[in-house]
Amino acid sequence: MVSVGLKVGKRTSYVARLTKVGRQVVANRWLYVLIAPAVIYLIVFNYFPMYGIQIAFKDYKAVRGIEGSAWVGLKHFRTFFSAYYFGRLIGNTLLLNVYNLLFQFPIPIILAVMLNNLRSRSFKKLTQTAVYIPHFVSTVVLAGMLYILLSPSNGIVNHLISALGGQPIYFMNEARWFRSVYIISSVWQNAGWSSILYIAALAGVDPELYEAATIDGATLWQRVLHIDVPHIIPTATMMLILSCGGLMNSAIQKALLFQTGGNMATSDIIGTYVYTMGLGNGQFSYTSAIGLFVNVINFALIVGANSISNKMKGETLF
Template sequence: MRIKNNLVGKKNQKFWQRAGRSFHNNWQLYVLLLPAIGFLFVFNYLPLYGVQIAFRDYKAAFGILGSKWVGFKHFVDFFNAYYFKRLLANTFLLNLYGLIISFPIPIVMAIFLNQIEHKKYKKFIQTTIYVPHFISTVVMAGILYLFLSPSNGIVNTLIVALGGDSLHFMIEPNWFRPLFIISDIWQHAGWNTILYIAALTGIDPGIYEAATIDGATKMQKIRHIDIPHLVPIVVMMLILSCGSLLVSNTDKALLMQTSGNMSKSDIIGVYVYQIGIGKAQFSYTTAIGLFINVINFVMIISVNWISKRLNQTGLF
């Protein structure tokens, strides 16, 4: 008995020693993590606690916990609201058209850039096409307003000089989506080549050399080397982009919205901001936000699952 007790005691001692050593080694790691976790707690996890006001009738005087439970009232209100379909359609279509039109452009750019042999010229192009990415959304919208101004914008000046009538671009609803998408392409298409350029740079130069010796032209190399190498990453990017078809680009839509183009520019994020912050309908807009965040969450998880199935690579 005594011997056995002794053994157990030794085992215990070892465990605690190991645990102690582990803590001794690791407490500094926890300290290093602490600020990041602290900020996430305040700005991401506390709001998750606050999300319960979507199911309450929030009154500032009563606080979150003191406000009355109303269940799914705000959700039902939103589904029955006059704007419900319009908001959903505007958000979805803006993203869908944007995806269809802008998705192929960086791929084409990357393939063409990869065929430039002069190193400095290539570097110059690469540096230049990234620049618009660093312009703020406010300035981007400002450039649109200035260039497209009906009275003295350069675009309308040219249209008039060519014998046309000046157009009210920023007021006409049907111009909202094209302008939104074109300016997005101008700003980000160059930047979005990075991923594809990285994939193309990863191709073994030996393959190109072998192709050259066999007398392949550049077009043939693109068709038989570049494109097959790009397919997996293109498929992955396409699937993942589908996961964010209902995400609002609130910053930009808010800036481009005018009283004239409301019927197209009213998207969910803008609506939540205007009704929530502007008119203090906190519970209602929290419900809208929660509804859309849940959809986005389900979508991103599903597309990630699909991407993993197809490619063995996902976002996480």
Template sequence: MLIILNYIPMYGITLAFKDYVPSKGILGSPWVGLKYFERFFNSFSFSRILSNTLKISFASLIFGFPVPVIFALMLNQLRQEKFKRMIQTITYAPHFISTVVLVGMMMVFLSPRSGLINNIIQMLGGEPIFFMAKKEWFIPLYILSDIWQNTGWNTIIYLAALTSVNPELYEAAIVDGATKLQRIKHIDIPAILPTIVITLIFACGGIMNVGFEKVFLMQNSLNREVSDVIATYVFEQGLIRAQYSYSTAIGLFNTIVNIILLITVNKIAKKLTDTSLW
């Protein structure tokens, strides 16, 4: 199944180096070398699309990655199991909301006419804001909604790592007079550091993979200047305009960048922390 589903389809990558003609098929289409890569690099959209993709990815990594770690450390300090389970359930639940429903909720809550957020702004004497149409709000809304939806779910792996900590370490630290912050710093963080490093490597290896579905649903003509990313551009060129070879070349470029980042970050992590994927 692994070979059939993951390796055999890789033959389709050759489309990036061919002038694909459906009637001739992949084998019969002529080779054109790096023509479509050059076309992408020289296109007027290249710098904007690449910039938008990197901005959203790095902003998500910087602001979103630490939140599950901090949340797991906070949950680990709770001693009332019922309260802890209730908090976990509440924070896990948004992960199971589909992206379509999530964006629909955002549109309802942020509506300039009847949205809850704008009603609060007006009660405080402010003017309503059309959040979904303002380009300066696109990235903050994307990141905040992502944090809200995935923090609880991403916390699971860190909580699992914290369960391996020997309780005697906490007891010894308490006897020695260590505060909660000191116990977190000297016991909890070292315990989950290898897990943090591994998840960070994976996150950096997918830095170019901005989720298509959410960006596409949040995108409109007023915020497209900042919301057009590689994934939406591939969709437009490949499925709407039927530029199969061109869209394949763009996707291959995206994958190569991710592989380079993955290998680089893995090497850096291995040198600094002795923890790596290989």
């Protein structure tokens, strides 16, 4: 008797829960309508391509399509690992990202502290507006400006070098200049914009701290060191960890624009290789395998970075 009663009780509670959820779904029907377009977008533009990753393990033939092509296992991965350019590609990608991080990380922080300590409010605002502008210049235009300004025959930079008695340098076509040009232009474009986060962190500093420090006879420099810097460190740590998550990423859209016949030795990174071999030579399966290889590494790096930042901050980033 008791057991039967319990059973019925359980079933009714299960049914009750279901009807409760059902009622909530009906009550919130407009929410599902509002989010539907975004969900459909993500399914088509993000999840369908993930399904298409299977061609990394197949020999893709256009007539047979993604699903109909024959499975070949890890063949394409093996080809890549033993490819002549494998080491060079990995090395170039990593080096470019590491050097990039070395400069892109600290400069916005220094810039934010500098701006925060300007005495005139209006000049500070003006400067902030001005240093964000390069961020709105397109990558194509950035590359175009560099091709023009760094031209060995009539670029302004080489005119200056010649005037100082040096030999013109073919910046855009020499392997040893690729990384410098790439990184300096990235800093030019992004330093101001990236400083926003740190400026926001500094805006959160309680003004009483500065006043107390001033009364205690602290110089400005000491206030920067002992008030500003500690306030920036949490944001900075988080940004640093996150950037480490992108170390195998290729900023292919930018690198492709900077790649010329002469600088391949340093500018040939995984992203550009996938583009050239995949879309240029039609080796879809081989390059999908390379893409998957990189994506898995990136996934591990980002998840790792995110969990480290969670442990440090006690909250998730996303």
